[in-house]
Amino acid sequence: MKTAAVAQTVPQTTVPESRAEMQLSFSPLVKQTSGAVVNVYAEKTVRQRSPFAGDPFLEQFFGQRMPNRSEKQSSLGSGVIVREDGTVVTNNHVIDGADDIKVALADGREFASTVVMKDERLDLAVLKIKGNGPFKVLPLGDSDKVEVGDLVLAIGNPFGVGQTVTSGIVSALARNQVTEGSDFSFFIQTDASINPGNSGGALIDMRGRLIGINTAIFSRGGGSNGIGFAIPANLVKVFVESAMGGGGKFARPYIGASFEPVTAEVAEALGLPRPRGALVTSVVEGGPAEKAGLKPGEVVLAVNGVEVEHPDALGYRLTTIGVGRTAQLQVSDNGREREMSLALEQAPEVPKRDARLLEGRSPLAGATVANLSPRVSEELRLPGRIRGVAITQLADGSPAARLGFAPRDIIVAINGVDIQSSADLEKIVRAGASLWRIEIERDGQRIRQFFR
Incomplete structure (x- = not known):
């Protein structure tokens, strides 16, 4: 069945020109959208190692008096429901490492939730509420159509005081060099007040559409200075689609x-x-x-x-x-x-990563290493042209961690033998040595270290 195209008139953005227009309220817009903005409570268990752990002599005498202890740490942030089935978008740093995540709705109901997908480098996470919907949602807008000077509202839970709405304008677009450790920086800047606890909350336009996820602020004292940043909705949209498609990891x-x-x-x-x-x-x-x-x-x-x-x-x-x-x-x-x-x-994974955990009595014990390919290099944020074997992670308190090795270190040679693969490296480590001469490459510089 064919349908005729109908031209639509796009309403023009206007500036308030009278006292009556200046007295207009955001209340209808808040009532329309605030139900889709939630509080996110994340709790994780942190284990504290005994100061004598790892020393057989001290452990024998003092280990039972000072055993390893654990304590619970909690964090608070915000989130936005983007699908009626209870799919929630928030920041990764709000839920990172959490063992238990709860979502509290604006009407007071609380639900447990699970992590569908998260990505540290984008600082985004998708949660799924364990509850029966449908839930109120906030539609995703087109962040490419946002302009500097547009009115916006920020909705979240700053400092845990409860759901709070602040207003402002879009101060700038395409801001970069805002956060460290991310793939890239491309943020919407706003002067709407954003404080700790607002992370993962909504930045909405005057039509009630989500145009960004509030993420970061520039502040020396921890509070709002009128310089806040939000991840654009178009990136959020791609991330949510990837999470719903399965796979568990966001493909770049x-x-x-x-x-x-x-x-x-x-x-x-x-x-x-x-x-x-x-x-x-x-x-x-x-x-x-x-x-x-x-x-x-x-x-x-x-x-x-x-x-x-x-x-x-x-x-x-x-x-x-x-x-x-x-x-x-x-x-x-x-x-x-x-x-x-x-x-x-x-990114292709050629050669295969062949990840291996190094064990035994060596300076690299506790390090997980893998063959570098374009995909592994991308994950570690290393130049794609580099080949070899790199450390991908370190076990807490392991010899490799205590001796100063770090993820992204490339193992170039051990005792004069060039390292070609993770299998070669594991074989050399298992063979043992009385003196270890290890050469690594870190951030483009060669470092040689000696260990006994």
Whole structure:
């Protein structure tokens, strides 16, 4: 059955021009949306090791007097129900490491919940309420249509005082260099008051749509200074779709290239009218970028017609398009612009990671190591071109942890033998030695250490 297309008139945003308009209330909007914003209570058990643990002599005399103890720690945040079945979005740092998570609705009801998917680098988590719906939901808006100056409301549970609504405007878009350890920074900035406890709460527009998940603030004293940041709803939408699709892990597009910001000097040298875009610094052989025709020295200016401000913006645009799709890139090559198609693929795992836990009497005991592939390098945030064997995690209190080894360290050689695979490394460690000469690479620098 065919339907005729009907042109829709998009209402224009207007500025209040009279005292009557200035006295308008947000109350109807709050009543419409606040029921979908929840409190998230997370509790975890923390085990404290005895100061004598690991020392056989001291453990024999004092271990029973000072055994390992455990205590419970709780954290409080907010969340947003985005599906009627009780699917909740919050920040990963709100529930990270939690053994027990409860969700409290605005009407006072409390439910246990489970983690469907979480991602530390995006600082997002999806929870599922253990209860019968339908639950009130907050529809996801298009964060790409948000403009600086738009009115917004922030809803959450600051300092645990109860659900609180604050108002403000969108202060800036595409903010980067906001948080550490994330894949990329691409935030909506707002002056709506956001405080501890608001994390995971809603930033909504004047039509009652979710445009962001409140995540971070700039503050020296811990309170709101009118500089808050929210993860855009378009990224939240892709993350929720991935969680609902199963798999447990969020798949990021693998580009196979490295990028740097375009400075004013670089823009002038490359014939760009102003500094913008992502400068290609290297391309992995055989990767999607090389197949698309991207070359070092070129600048990516736009993705699917949307301007790219910096490398973080490029990562955001490609991530929100999603794995398995194709992105159209607008590229500048010494002032000459052209377009190309980039296939968005998941990073390959070649060679296989072959993760192994190193044991025995060696400085590396307690370290889990794996062969580096584009996928493992992406997970560890290492350059994709690096190959070898890297530490992926360390057991708490293990010899490797106490001696200063760290995840992302690349084991280059042991006792003069180059390490080619995790199997080779395990074999050398099992053989033992009276003197260990270990060479690692950390953040591009070679470090040699000696242990007895």
